[in-house]
Structure formats: C-alpha cells, structure tokens
Amino acid sequence: MKRSVPLLITALGGFVLIAAYFIPYTQSWGESVAVWFDILASIAFILGGGNLLKLHLKKVYDQVPGWGYSLIVLVAFLLTLTVGLGKMGVQPSAQFTDFAWSGHYREIGSPFWFLYQYGFQPLTATMFALLAFYIASAAFRAFRAKNLEAVLLLGTAFIILLGRTFAGVALTGWIPPDSAFSGLRVENLTVYIMSVFNTIGNRAIMIGIALGIVSVSLKVLLGVDRSYLGKE
C-alpha cells in the first residue's frame, strides 16, 4: 500500500499531463495537477522550517563543534519570520486603511525590506561574486596542455576569450573585412567556433538528454523504475 498509492498518484498525474498536451479539452486537468503540486510544495515549507529548527536547536543544545553557526541560523530565521509574517513596520494599504496588516510585507522602509536589502542581498551577491575566482582556478587546471585534446581545448578557449575583447579584435583588424581571408579575423573565428563546433556538441548532448528524459519518465510512469521510492 505504501508503494502502490504513490505509484498510482505518479502514473495518474503523469498521464493526465501528457493527455493535456494533446487533448485540448483536458488542458484544465493538467493545470489542476500543477496546482496540486503547488499546494504540496507550500505545505512542505512548514516541513522544511520544522526540520531546520529541530536540527539547529539540537546542535546548539548538544554544543557540537560549530554550534555558534547554528545559533546565527536560528536567530536569523526567527527574526526574519517574525518581522515578515508580523508585517512589522508596514503601513496599511491605501485601499484598506482600517486593516493594520493590509500593507505589503516588502514595503520599502519596513524592517523586512531592510533585512532583505541590506542583509540578504549583499550576502547573496558576495556568494555569487566568488564564482569569478573559482572560474579562474578551474580554468587554470582545465587549460593545462598535457595532451592533444587539452591543447585543442586550450587553443579554442584562447581564440574565444580573445574574440570577446577589444584587444583581440584589434589584433586581426588589419585583415580587410571583405577579403577572402576575413574569416581569419578573431571575431569571425569566435562566431564560427560558437555557431558550428559548439552548437554541434551542445545539440548532441541535448538530444541525448531529451531521449533520456523521455525514457526515465516512461519508466517512472509505468512503475518500471521505482528506485525513487526506495526500491532498487
């Protein structure tokens, strides 16, 4: 029963979505299935929040190494939750002035907005900015010319990077754009590599991915693959 019901729901939901794609009269059924998922996902927020609290409270209580980080997580979580749910500092909306909570929770100047604008967003941007350093370190390793394939990769990457800069374009700017050799200008080489070699590789991968998705979906819908339910 514990396996049959999820399998039945999966098959039903999947086949309804397929039918909705081909049969116009069933389009609304597909939309309903999508709404059910949204409802489930909303309830799951409570599940996630509960798990977060339990885990970090336990770490703080047991004073495991690094419990201070858990304390920061708990304080930040509860503070944001209280300020956001309570709509603290939010003015009532112009339409419903008699209702204290009628304003938008992200109203400019409210404490929640302040936390988002000056706490959350800079931290997120910092994490994203780290990517630049990691790209440099990964490129350093990936572009080491240790065999023929690596040399080809290095050469291609060099042309592409050069073609994206003004200096690179200027380097071959002396080749007349309307001559027979205009294809050797760095910016044209870059376009050629991207639109031919890169596209070919990408499409090959995309075709494989598309076929893989159909195959896995079919196995899941027919119940052939149940490893996501725990069965191998």
Added chain:
Amino acid sequence: MRGHFTLAVVCGLGVLVLPAAGQTPAPAAPTELTAADRPWDNGTRIDLSWSLSSDDAALQGYIIRRRAGEDPEFARVDLVGPGTSQFTVTDLSPEETYLFQVAAIAQDNTESLPALTNAPITPSMEWFDGTRVWFLLTLVIFCGAVVVFIGRARKGATLKLRKIAGLEAVDEAVGRATEMGRSCLFIPGIADINDIQTIAAMNILGRVARTATEYDAKLEVPTSKSLVMTMARETVQTAFLSAGRPDAFNPDAIYYVTDEQFGYVAYLQGMMVREKPAACFYMGSFYAESLILAEMGNAVGAIQIAGTAQPAQLPFFVAACDYTLIGEEFFAASAYLSGEPDQLGSLKGQDVGKLIVAAGIVGGVLASTLAVVTGSSLIQSLVDFFMETMLS
C-alpha cells in the same frame, strides 16, 4: 479687371491644390477578407486570407487587427510584409467571438480603408490538437521501442552496455571515504521533485546509500527543498533496510537547509571546509552553484562525481570533478546501477530513438543539399514539410 479675376482663380486653385499635392493618396485596400477556424487545434487560432491590394508592390505591408465581442475598438495583432495574403491569428479564446480587419499600409504609414470580415467568428476547440500529431507519432514510436526492449529483456535477451566510468567509480568513492574515516556528501541539486533530474538523482542516491551501508560509511544529504528531503529519506531508509541494516539509518543525516540558492551554497561550502568529506556526489539540476561547489570539493581533496542535464553546467563539472555523467549517462545511471532487465531494456529503447534522430539528421542534410544543388521544387517542398510541419 480680367487680370484680377485670373489672379483670384489661380490663388483659389492654389489654395485647393497645394495641400493635396503634399499628401500621398491612401493605398488601395485589400479585398475579400475571409476568416476560417483552424481545424484540429485547441481553439485558439483563426486563419485569415485576403486578396492583395492593387498597390501591393509599393506597400510597407498589411496591418491585421482584431476585435473581441466586448472590445470597444480593434486592436493591432501584427504587421505582415507585402505579398502576404494569409495569416493565422493565435492566442484567441475559444469562448469568444471575433471580428478582423486588414488594412494596407504605405511606406509613409498612410493606411488604406480596412477590409472587414463579414460576420463574427468563434474559434472552436477540437478533441485533438492536430499540430502535435507528428510529435505524438515520434513519442509513440520511441516509447513503443522502450516497451518492446523491456519485453525482450524480460524474456532473457542479452543486452550489452558500455561501461560508464562515473558510475563504476561510485563504489571506489564510497570505499575511499570509508578508508579515510570521513563522510560521503550527496547533493541532489536545487530543483524540486517535479524536476526529472531530481528523480534521476534519487535513483542514484539509492545505490550510493546502499554502498555506504555495506561499507559502513557516513552519508550526508543536505537538500534545498523540503519535499526532496522527504523523498531522499524514504530512498535512503529503504536502501538501509534492503542492506539488512535498518538500525544504521539516521534520518538527521538527510536534512533541509534552505530554498535560497546561495544560502544553500554558503552552508555547503562551510560544511565542506569543516568536515572535509572524502567523496562528493553532485547529482541533479544545478545552476551557478555548480562550479562553486565542485571547486570547493576539489580544494578539500574529495573524490567527486557529478551528473546533470544542464548543458551549461557540464563544462564546470568536467573541469572540477573526477567523473562527470554527461546528459543521457545521468539518466541511464539508475538502469546501469540496478542491472535489472526491465531497466536495461529501456536503455536499448533509447538507442532506437537515437537511430531515428540520426536518420532524420542525415536525411534532412542530404535533402537540403540536393534541393540546393538540383533546384528541385519537389525536394524543397519535402524539406519545407519536414522543417515546418513535422519539426515545428
């Protein structure tokens, strides 16, 4: 007296003629505008056709407008080029009546009188969307091939599979973690369970969990979606049960972190630095965090295996991980690892799909080349049919 009269006549004519000389006459209007419901569609399209304006060669094009039942005036739909006498209006509602008009527009934006449809028309919804019939046919052939090969595999047919290095390395990675007395970290991406990549990741997690149980290695699964956490717990618990060690299952090792992409990354980075996992598995849907995580795993000396169907992230994983499951390998993992005939048969079915695609590519390239070389209108129409009807 006569001179005054002549002057007055000339001035009068000038007043009448000069402004008219500065104004371009409106182009001739298109005629015989007809609207017909598009057959075999989902009730959102109407086909319009009209006779070209007699000034067609000098036009900027034709403006198409529509008016729904309750609308006060006509709204512009599109502008089509000169020589065009047909147009399909899309995004209509099957419960609404529409009127259409088409006007010729000159180069200086002067419009002709519009041609109007005679009567309101309502797009009707058919029971089947005929525009998708070729897609359905392809899907039936492909799914049929998968089912046929599953049937053959059940009957005992031998199916040969090439080795996938990334999947062969799962045991090696977990074994290494056991030897080093460190944990295995499994990251199932940042998508929810409605993403097929997350389901494929769960399939691999089952195998990793089972190996970890057998080797007595610690497995940790931080998730960025709470539904994924629930699913991962079920998967790992069952793996522990089937390995005969239900007591070793620790639900707290599979936990929710945050839905926020970079919050999740920040947690994982800190955790990697502190705990230094010996094996990292990145399976699922990843975006900008792929390289940050893989580089951090590399920095702490972990053996890393990644798998995703995000083509943009594959180069990052290839550069930073020891093994990468590229696209279809990632989806084949479940079948490959389980070794069950049912699942292996589905992989052979996939090969039939690849054959169809390859045949289509080769046939399309040959036909296009022949159409250009020979100038044959028959071959060109076949290519057009393939491109515009079958593939669209």
